[in-house]
Amino acid sequence: MELSATGREIGSEPPRVVSPIRLIVSLMVVLFLAEALVMFVLPLIFHTSIAFVDNFADSVLLVLISAPFIWFWVARPLHSSAREVERLNTALAERAAELQQQNVQLQRTYAELQTETTARQQAMEELREKQQLLIQQSRMAAMGEMLGNIAHQWRQPLNVVGVKVQEIGFSHRHGELSKELLDANISSAMGVLQHLSQTITVFQNYNVPDKEKSLFKVEQVIADTVQILEESLKNSGISLEVETGGEPQINGYPNEFGQVLMNLILNAKDALQERQPGDPRIVVRSWSEEGRAMVTISDNGGGINEEIMAKIFDPFFTTKALGKGTGVGLFLAKTIIEKNMGGCISVRNTADGAEFRIEV
Ligand SMILES: Nc1ncnc2c1ncn2[C@@H]1O[C@H](COP(=O)(O)OP(=O)(O)OP(=O)(O)O)[C@@H](O)[C@H]1O
Ligand SMILES: [Mg+2]
Incomplete structure (x- = not known):
């Protein structure tokens, strides 16, 4: 009623x-x-x-x-x-x-809400575990990449040290070992060994996770990353140009930032190796704009298909063959730049390739 x-x-x-x-x-x-x-x-x-x-x-x-x-x-x-x-x-x-x-x-x-919340929490926990696993895998892949780079970087200097030491032995056997030659070869070998020791420090520091935020120079992180990658890029016939200016600085995590640069440069390298343009090239630029640090990484590898453009930052999205890519590189880059450092990462296609832009 x-x-x-x-x-x-x-x-x-x-x-x-x-x-x-x-x-x-x-x-x-x-x-x-x-x-x-x-x-x-x-x-x-x-x-x-x-x-x-x-x-x-x-x-x-x-x-x-x-x-x-x-x-x-x-x-x-x-x-x-x-x-x-x-x-x-x-x-x-x-x-x-x-x-x-x-x-x-x-x-x-x-x-019902309680059941839904529990299910959601469980799903989030599973996702977190999955992400953790992939981040671990990605770290392992980066370590493998680093080892490859160490091998590239060290082979030639080690040859130089070998040649210098052999020259000392050869000259001594033939009674031609002068004091000048001995000093020159020792100093040259020591110079190379010092360089190798320095690269070891760079590699070592590069892999240490950042505990807390610190003010760092963007140019320094670019230089360290380039030092790690340049030999293997050279070996693949890819030229790497660096244009820095304005001395940008960021209050954040330098090693994580380095990992982002490495992911972006390695993606460019993969695109260049796949498309094989006549003059494969990667350009890294950095500058300051209204108190913000700006970095772009561009290549001439043909760019990214517009159909997949919106998905490339999604976790596990990859166009690479099984075992070649896990699809977490750009997801990690976005997480580090946007969540951990409050910045922004974006991408666009240029006339002949892709350009990633970081603003922090
Ligand atoms: N510079 C680039 N040129 C062309 N395509 C690119 C470029 N950078 C990224 N991509 C596309 O974006 C996708 C996602 O990249 P992302 O780095 O997240 O994963 P991945 O490189 O495939 O795998 P991973 O980095 O985990 O080894 C790539 O599979 C590729 O299709
Ligand atoms: Mg990648």
Whole structure:
């Protein structure tokens, strides 16, 4: 049953209200007629004195006259109050039932939400574990890449040291070892060994995870990254140009930033090796703009297909063959630049390749 604001059933007729004055006048007329009847008709029928009948009629009349007033002032309000209380009770019971229903619904929704939250937490935990695993794999791949680069970088200087040492032995055997030759070869070998030792320090520091933020020079991180990669790029016939200016600085994680640069340069290298343009080239530029550090890494490897452009930063998105790419390089780069350092990384296609832009 639908109730209106006043508690009345919607659509039902309003109760007919009889005017009290009309009621009282009607009663007076009826009583007057009754009195006349009693006064003049009853003595004739029962042969009693008019005084007795008159007294009797007066008493009856008094009771009858006061009855409507008693009814109007006492019984009627009491009755309507009781009706109102009953109506309120019904409304209250209905409201209580509604509330009970809502409570049950609320409890059901709460239970559903709890189940959903648990499932979501579980899914997030699984995703985090998966990401952790991939980051680990990506680190291993980067280490493998580094070892390859160390091999490239060290082969030639080690040859130089070998040649210098052999020259000393050869000259000594033939009685031609002068003091000048010995000093020159020792100093040259020591120079090379020092360079190798320095590259070891760079490699070592490069892989140490940053514990806390520090102010670092972007040019320095570019130089370290280029030092690690330049030999293997040279070996692949790819030229690497670096244009720096404005001495940009960043308050962040230098080694993570280096990892981003390495991922971007290695992606460019992969694109160049796949497309094989005539003059494969990677250009790294850095400058300062309105207090922000800017870096671009561009190549002439043909660029990125517009259809996949929106997906390349997604985790596990790769166009490379199984074992060649895991699809986490750019996802990690975005996480490091945007989440960890509050910067921004974007990409666009140029006339002959792709250009990644970092702003921090
Ligand atoms: N410089 C680029 N030129 C052309 N395509 C690129 C370039 N950089 C990235 N891409 C595209 O973006 C995709 C995603 O790159 P991302 O670095 O995330 O993964 P990946 O290189 O495939 O694998 P991983 O880096 O994990 O070894 C690549 O598979 C490639 O298709
Ligand atoms: Mg990559």
